[in-house]
Amino acid sequence: MNGQVVAVVGATGGLGEPITEALRRRDATVVTVNRSNGADVQLDLRDSTAGDALVEHVRSAHHRLDGVVVAAGIVAFGDLADTDDITIEELLLTNTMGPLWLAKRVAPLLEEAQGFFLNVSGIVAETPMPGMAAYSASKAAAAAATTALSKEWRRRKIRVIDVRPPHTETG
Numbered sequence: 001m002n003g004q005v006v007a008v009v010g011a012t013g014g015l016g017e018p019i020t021e022a023l024r025r026r027d028a029t030v031v032t033v034n035r036s037n038g039a040d041v042q043l044d045l046r047d048s049t050a051g052d053a054l055v056e057h058v059r060s061a062h063h064r065l066d067g068v069v070v071a072a073g074i075v076a077f078g079d080l081a082d083t084d085d086i087t088i089e090e091l092l093l094t095n096t097m098g099p100l101w102l103a104k105r106v107a108p109l110l111e112e113a114q115g116f117f118l119n120v121s122g123i124v125a126e127t128p129m130p131g132m133a134a135y136s137a138s139k140a141a142a143a144a145a146t147t148a149l150s151k152e153w154r155r156r157k158i159r160v161i162d163v164r165p166p167h168t169e170t171g
Helices: 016-025 051-061 085-113 133-152
Strands: 005-009 029-034 067-070 116-120 159-163
Touching: 005 016, 005 051, 016 029, 016 067, 029 051, 051 085, 067 085, 085 116, 085 133, 116 133, 133 159
Parallel strands: 005 029, 005 067, 067 116, 116 159
Antiparallel strands: none
């Protein structure tokens, strides 16, 4: 990772923070990306054009982007019948649509660097759980998209990785 420029989306979260620190220990230049203030780039995955801010920042500040780690996401628990429509929409926007929109925006930079795009989906992508139907669906859709992208972007020499950790208490 020495000298590589890697953006970590959700850099201060329960998974993003240790990923950020691990990359820094390996001498990567980490571009922190969060929805709230205090990051190198502030963006909201629910906005289809949010990735443009990341692209603009890395082109200006670093002139390259070797990798993107999407460690941002939201979770919701409860029976689907009791889950309000806005929560379902937020799950799909943040966990599924956001990473897709972001991938689309960063693809040209990753192709230039022959870099990587890593999305954290989770074990629920392959083992949906009761009381987590909408969340499981959002992560399964993200995993399917990541798998498809890995094949689609192979000829562009962009590695696409879907990471499926077990349940992790992220606060």
